[in-house]
């Protein structure tokens with residue numbers, strides 16, 4: 001499930017072969033017009049504050065589940081679920097809400113039970129950039145921007161949750177006092193399914209300017225700089241693959257979910273995309289959604305003043321680097337409307353009718369204050385490097401797309417990424433457009449791949465549900481050849497498995513088991529059907545795309561669309 005996304009809320013169900021068996025969405029503006037959002041959000045009069053009504057997200061869940069029920073979907077077959085939310089956004093639960101959440105009547109849609117539960121009815125979201133003063137204060141309090149980045153993975157950013165919480169605390173201390181719990185959009189959505197407050201996972205937690213990404217605990221000095229009593233309002237962060245518990249009885253009674261259905265920690269949309277795209281080290285993922293993001297899987301990150309380092313949602317020993325560009329699809333839509341009569345087909349034709357390099361014409365297009373880099377306005381330059389006020393329509397369209405992709409390449413290279421034998425994996429709404437992908441391929445001089453469903457965050461959430469559930473089951477393996485005699489030998493073959501995380505390695509007739517240790521809950525899963533290294537990949541199904549036992553629709557290089565090779 002991809003949740004609280006900018007325009008809509010999506011739902012995907014997959015079977016054990018990871019085939020998509022159900023896909024649907026609710027469109028906030030169209031399906032929930034009573035909230036009067038535009039693109040799912042409210043842009044306030046200062047043009048900096050951007051929020052979404054939290055009850056709209058709850059109502060969207062009611063709506064999508066009702067839609068599934070009327071289509072005859074069999075909820076009892078769902079064994080685990082997980083989800084993703086737009087990153088950084090926050091939800092404020094009023095004192096006493098945990099009881100209401102726990103006891104919600106299955107006779108009523110959830111939004112009716114929860115309507116009095118939020119101390120802030122309009123949640124700040126990732127597009128908000130109204131917290132510059134809180135950012136400067138946080139950096140000052142912890143010893144500077146670079147120090148904050150070294151600890152939390154990012155210098156202070158306006159949309160990051162700690163700064164949003166600091167703003168609410170400083171402007172409305174009484175609202176903050178009435179708040180018993182603060183969730184991210186992702187952990188909020190998980191809470192609705194659990195019937196109790198869900199913890200924040202490490203990966204989405206890294207987008208708050210509050211989590212120490214190395215220790216994976218909250219930073220006391222950051223918490224103290226943002227608001228008092230914050231730790232108890234946030235709860236303890238957990239690994240992204242954690243099974244949080246069974247689904248709340250509300251869903252069994254109202255929709256027929258099995259009471260055994262497990263809720264696996266929800267995460268941010270970009271981390272979920274990393275899982276959905278089965279990114280491998282060396283790949284570069286580019287999401288062309290409302291925001292454009294670029295992300296990489298990395299082992300040894302060096303947090304800098306630009307870009308973000310997040311804990312990796314698939315492998316908690318590693319990291320992901322992320323760059324976020326606010327002027328993504330909305331900027332492309334504006335130029336499409338101005339220069340291509342609102343038609344993507346016409347927009348694509350303009351790209352076909354102009355040559356790579358745009359005859360030296362170049363543009364930077366930032367309708368709203370950009371995140372990477374901090375800049376605003378439209379800036380056009382002709383082949384003689386002279387600033388000009390307009391381009392012919394076709395030239396404008398190519399200048400926009402080339403400019404957007406050149407910025408991605410340059411900023412990725414600034415992060416230390418070498419574009420060399422790179423595979424670019426593209427996702428998000430604009431990855432449907434092959435002409436746009438061709439420009440991406442030209443600019444990076446690299447092949448571009450897509451996956452069957454452009455909603456990789458939603459698909460990744462479904463994969464993560466299996467990941468969480470699989471990592472908890474204990475199956476038996478028939479180990480032939482005897483090459484893995486001890487847990488440590490075994491682990492040294494699979495460097496991403498740490499011995500301390502394994503409770504049992506079960507080998508029939510030998511039953512080599514290590515002592516289960518209190519508080520350690522990861523279990524190695526092996527297949528009943530004999531031994532092969534690939535079976536181990538169940539714990540880590542995305543690392544070696546082609547080797548996994550449960551295989552999404554083919555290894556990436558076989559997938560439908562490949563541009564630029």
Ligand SMILES: Nc1ncnc2c1ncn2[C@@H]1O[C@H](COP(=O)(O)OP(=O)(O)O)[C@@H](O)[C@H]1O
Nearest residue numbers: 005006007289290291329344428429430432433
């Ligand atoms: N054929 C297309 N060409 C270019 N952009 C497209 C096309 N189809 C959809 N889009 C863009 O995709 C965007 C939505 O992307 P999506 O990934 O669903 O959003 P989000 O990031 O909110 O999840 C829309 O704003 C739209 O501009």
Ligand SMILES: O=C(CO)[C@@H](O)[C@H](O)COP(=O)(O)O
Nearest residue numbers: 006086087126289290291324
């Ligand atoms: O702020 C970021 C990442 O840091 C955004 O990427 C949000 O996570 C929302 O993305 P959309 O899916 O709505 O574009």
